[in-house]
Amino acid sequence: MMDSITQKAGIIAAAAFGVVLVSSAGYSIVSAQGLPEGFKKGDLAPEPSAEMIEAGKRVYFTKCVWCHGVDGAGDGPGADRLWPRPRNFNQGTFKIRHTASGELPLFDAKKPVPGQNDLFETVTHGLPGSAMPPWEGILTEEQRLQVLSFVTTQLVKDRKFTDKQTETQTVLQLAELKAKPATDESKKRGSELVVEKKCVECHGMEGRGDGNAFNLKDDWGFSIQPADWHKCWNFRGSRQDPYNVGNIFRTFSTGVNGTPMPSFADNTTVDERWDIANFVNSLCERDALGNPLPIDPLTDKPKINFVIPSDMVEGEIPTDIGHEAWQKAPKRYVAMGGQITHKPRNFVNRIDDIWVRSLYNDKSIVYLLEWDDRTKSVAEGKLPWAPTQVNIDVKEQDPKTGEEGSIAAHQNNYTVYNDAIAIETAVKWKELPAPIKPRYLFGTNDQFPVDIVKWEADGSLRAFKGTGWDKDFEERDNYEESMKLLKGEWKDGRWYVMIQRPLGNKKDQDYDEDTFFEVGQYIPTVFFAWDGHNGDAGRKMAVSAFFYTFMNPPIPRETYIYPAVIAVGVVLLEGWVLTRRANKKKGKTL
Amino acid sequence: MKALMSLGALIGVAGLLLLAGMIFNVIPSSTVRLVEGYMPMQMLFELTCFVAGFAGLSYMMSAMGMPLSRFWQGIGFWAFILLYLKYRVYPPIPFSVRAMYGTVSLVAVFMWVSASEEDWKKFKQPIMNVLDAQTGMNKLLRYMYLVLLPILIGGFSYNAMMPKSEEPIELRTVHPAPPASTKVHGKTYTLQTSQNPYRVNPEGKYDQDFTNANIVEQGMGRLMKPNANPWDDKNQGYLKYVREGGEIFFQNCHFCHGDNLNGRGLHAFAFNPIPANFTDPGTIAQLQETFIFWRVSKGGIGLPNEGFPWASVMPPWEQHLTVDEIWKVILFEYWHTGYYPRTWD
Numbered sequence: 001m002m003d004s005i006t007q008k009a010g011i012i013a014a015a016a017f018g019v020v021l022v023s024s025a026g027y028s029i030v031s032a033q034g035l036p037e038g039f040k041k042g043d044l045a046p047e048p049s050a051e052m053i054e055a056g057k058r059v060y061f062t063k064c065v066w067c068h069g070v071d072g073a074g075d076g077p078g079a080d081r082l083w084p085r086p087r088n089f090n091q092g093t094f095k096i097r098h099t100a101s102g103e104l105p106l107f108d109a110k111k112p113v114p115g116q117n118d119l120f121e122t123v124t125h126g127l128p129g130s131a132m133p134p135w136e137g138i139l140t141e142e143q144r145l146q147v148l149s150f151v152t153t154q155l156v157k158d159r160k161f162t163d164k165q166t167e168t169q170t171v172l173q174l175a176e177l178k179a180k181p182a183t184d185e186s187k188k189r190g191s192e193l194v195v196e197k198k199c200v201e202c203h204g205m206e207g208r209g210d211g212n213a214f215n216l217k218d219d220w221g222f223s224i225q226p227a228d229w230h231k232c233w234n235f236r237g238s239r240q241d242p243y244n245v246g247n248i249f250r251t252f253s254t255g256v257n258g259t260p261m262p263s264f265a266d267n268t269t270v271d272e273r274w275d276i277a278n279f280v281n282s283l284c285e286r287d288a289l290g291n292p293l294p295i296d297p298l299t300d301k302p303k304i305n306f307v308i309p310s311d312m313v314e315g316e317i318p319t320d321i322g323h324e325a326w327q328k329a330p331k332r333y334v335a336m337g338g339q340i341t342h343k344p345r346n347f348v349n350r351i352d353d354i355w356v357r358s359l360y361n362d363k364s365i366v367y368l369l370e371w372d373d374r375t376k377s378v379a380e381g382k383l384p385w386a387p388t389q390v391n392i393d394v395k396e397q398d399p400k401t402g403e404e405g406s407i408a409a410h411q412n413n414y415t416v417y418n419d420a421i422a423i424e425t426a427v428k429w430k431e432l433p434a435p436i437k438p439r440y441l442f443g444t445n446d447q448f449p450v451d452i453v454k455w456e457a458d459g460s461l462r463a464f465k466g467t468g469w470d471k472d473f474e475e476r477d478n479y480e481e482s483m484k485l486l487k488g489e490w491k492d493g494r495w496y497v498m499i500q501r502p503l504g505n506k507k508d509q510d511y512d513e514d515t516f517f518e519v520g521q522y523i524p525t526v527f528f529a530w531d532g533h534n535g536d537a538g539r540k541m542a543v544s545a546f547f548y549t550f551m552n553p554p555i556p557r558e559t560y561i562y563p564a565v566i567a568v569g570v571v572l573l574e575g576w577v578l579t580r581r582a583n584k585k586k587g588k589t590l
Numbered sequence: 591m592k593a594l595m596s597l598g599a600l601i602g603v604a605g606l607l608l609l610a611g612m613i614f615n616v617i618p619s620s621t622v623r624l625v626e627g628y629m630p631m632q633m634l635f636e637l638t639c640f641v642a643g644f645a646g647l648s649y650m651m652s653a654m655g656m657p658l659s660r661f662w663q664g665i666g667f668w669a670f671i672l673l674y675l676k677y678r679v680y681p682p683i684p685f686s687v688r689a690m691y692g693t694v695s696l697v698a699v700f701m702w703v704s705a706s707e708e709d710w711k712k713f714k715q716p717i718m719n720v721l722d723a724q725t726g727m728n729k730l731l732r733y734m735y736l737v738l739l740p741i742l743i744g745g746f747s748y749n750a751m752m753p754k755s756e757e758p759i760e761l762r763t764v765h766p767a768p769p770a771s772t773k774v775h776g777k778t779y780t781l782q783t784s785q786n787p788y789r790v791n792p793e794g795k796y797d798q799d800f801t802n803a804n805i806v807e808q809g810m811g812r813l814m815k816p817n818a819n820p821w822d823d824k825n826q827g828y829l830k831y832v833r834e835g836g837e838i839f840f841q842n843c844h845f846c847h848g849d850n851l852n853g854r855g856l857h858a859f860a861f862n863p864i865p866a867n868f869t870d871p872g873t874i875a876q877l878q879e880t881f882i883f884w885r886v887s888k889g890g891i892g893l894p895n896e897g898f899p900w901a902s903v904m905p906p907w908e909q910h911l912t913v914d915e916i917w918k919v920i921l922f923e924y925w926h927t928g929y930y931p932r933t934w935d
């Protein structure tokens with residue numbers, strides 16, 4: 001019933017769209033006032049009061065100065081180890097707005113209204129994917145307005161928010177534009193439009209941000225990467241509501257100032273923009289049923305389940321991802337952070353999550369690892385260190401370098417190493433008394449080592465033994481016979497790697513060196529990932545927390561028998577209670 | 591009396607409406623924020639208001655001739671507590687804790703309904719009525735229970751027996767006992783006697799009272815004292831060191847511990863346990879500075895054996911920072927959160 005309604009709505013919408021298309025053919029898409037469709041002229045907000053500005057200064061020098069700097073030039077003490085760098089306020093260039101391309105964002109110190117105060121919303125919700133956190137709950141509404149009063153009047157130096165001579169406000173009327181339902185028709189039209197409007201040139205054929213990944217620069221000359229449409233929780237303008245299609249519509253309509261992302265308001269109709277927004281929104285990762293992933297309110301990223309279940313298959317484990325067994329296997333989101341425990345530290349990890357699935361049969365277990373990486377990186381020539389070496393000579397970022405030496409300036413200028421991924425599992429995990437895991441990062445010691453299986457983009461698959469966080473790996477001698485690389489493919493901004501390893505048994509494997517996998521047990525598992533174009537090598541990598549591999553046991557027969565027995569027991573109990581009650585009453589009346 | 595009771599009834603109705611709004615997501619549960627650090631008090635206060643409100647409500651209802659039986663009062667109140675814990679409290683509390691509160695409040699409700707023989711009889715009456723099945727309605731109910739109970743219990747036990755891959759529960763030592771002394775960069779520091787060399791007054795003497803007077807103010811935002819800006823170029827001594835500590839913090843620590851020292855940094859989402867939240871009164875506020883010095887210097891790898899599960903990704907900072915830098919960062923952390931370090935006496 002619902003389906004047929006939405007279908008009908010889709011057909012009607014499509015028909016309406018056809019009419020719009022025909023009627024607008026040959027005209028440029030601007031309204032009578034010469035404004036792009038969906039926009040209206042707005043007024044500049046009044047200047048904030050001197051008290052607000054003074055109070056804001058105190059907020060700024062407590063909270064903001066550490067990254068944005070004394071003069072708001074985005075050069076605070078934290079800036080050089082961040083990418084993207086903190087915003088330089090001086091030019092008045094702000095990314096997320098409701099105003100037309102090139103215009104100042106909406107800000108009114110007296111009106112903290114959603115949709116009408118861009119800067120206030122940015123401070124409130126933060127800019128996910130960058131170091132800017134949400135300040136809601138930390139600063140009061142008043143304090144957020146105060147600090148913005150200070151920033152817009154004192155630190156924006158090249159433009160003036162109240163100057164009617166130079167500034168205009170052309171405001172996207174997002175609240176008045178009704179979202180078009182995300183029908184298949186609309187999404188299909190959107191998928192054609194992203195090609196037609198050349199979105200894919202930067203965002204990539206699958207929208208993983210891998211098109212033109214090397215040449216894009218922001219207004220300050222720093223490398224910048226196009227958004228990965230599959231990670232909507234990292235959209236700067238997602239406003240802690242990542243699956244809201246309105247955010248995409250807004251960004252697409254207004255463009256992102258200071259970046260190569262233009263506004264498409266002048267060459268698309270509102271209807272076309274909704275189609276594109278619906279399509280882009282549909283690409284964001286969803287669960288098996290197509291529902292948005294649950295978002296953790298504390299981190300604004302998908303909720304993490306630390307157990308990676310592995311399903312059993314009969315016979316050979318399929319190598320084709322499209323195979324039913326893989327399609328049915330539960331997919332786990334593994335969040336990755338930069339490795340900043342050991343030198344060289346990785347302050348900016350370009351791989352921030354991987355997706356893991358697993359299957360097993362009577363002999364082996366297979367991990368399918370998928371992750372977005374905008375660049376396929378294979379080292380040219382021989383690497384200057386042995387594969388077992390962890391303590392390698394890659395220089396770590398100095399804390400204070402100025403813009404020229406900063407991490408942002410290094411992007412795309414690193415020596416390129418191999419992309420790589422590794423699965424670390426605990427050896428002899430059964431002897432570690434629960435809940436004790438091996439020591440993070442490379443195992444406890446010689447007695448409790450870890451087993452590290454590492455795949456590299458040059459096609460190699462190696463196994464190492466880790467015996468302590470500061471020890472080089474020991475290479476194992478028998479990996480070639482027991483491990484198998486089933487797949488190692490990069491396509492449109494995503495790696496697909498499938499690694500098979502034996503479950504382990506005392507006959508063929510060494511108990512002291514190999515991880516033995518057992519059904520129904522929690523086996524500590526950690527993932528490492530390297531992005532070769534980020535100069536990742538050795539310990540400069542992305543790391544996950546401790547996960548558990550859990551091989552789902554086949555369902556035992558007792559699962560069906562006992563509940564039936566219990567139910568029968570309850571029926572008997574009911575009979576007993578009722579007879580007792582009846583007897584008691586009889587006794588009373590007699 | 592009547593006026594008072596109707597006021598109570600009003601509160602009760604308003605509370606129920608608010609809760610319903612939060613359950614159906616019409617009202618975000620963050621509307622009236624629970625203030626960090628005062629959460630238990632605030633919750634208890636709210637619940638007290640509700641209890642008063644419900645007392646008024648039930649009085650009014652019986653005055654209007656629609657009394658609610660003790661049975662439904664008990665069940666209703668328990669359901670209210672469960673829903674309140676689930677939907678009102680923000681940030682959300684985990685299921686295991688809610689289950690604990692739920693059990694305690696169930697016991698409390700039972701004590702309430704069985705306070706006197708008469709109350710207990712009143713409470714049991716509806717159950718007995720269904721058992722006796724004198725009316726048609728009760729007969730119907732009785733047969734429904736007879737069929738549904740075995741099905742439900744069988745279903746639950748089937749669910750419970752299905753093999754599951756839930757995260758194993760992990761115990762965690764939050765603040766392990768520190769060693770008597772720790773050796774950093776070749777020098778031994780006795781935890782009981784060492785002092786932060788940068789916690790000084792203008793005369794250069796160790797002075798906790800002076801520095802405590804110059805830290806940020808407690809309360810929302812935790813802003814600096816108006817005339818104690820560490821970014822003032824004229825600063826000498828304490829505030830200058832705070833600024834230097836802040837620079838080190840924002841070059842090394844904020845990636846995990848966050849721009850507001852609340853453990854919500856750029857990389858924090860990937861780690862388990864998540865990085866420590868220094869604004870929480872349970873972390874640095876109840877520890878000595880030298881304890882922090884030990885933990886910062888030695889990191890997760892330096893945890894004693896009882897400090898399991900050893901999953902901490904805290905780096906041993908002696909690798910990256912000098913002793914002076916570590917002391918300055920600690921100074922900054924106390925300044926920025928507005929807490930006083932605990933002393934040994």
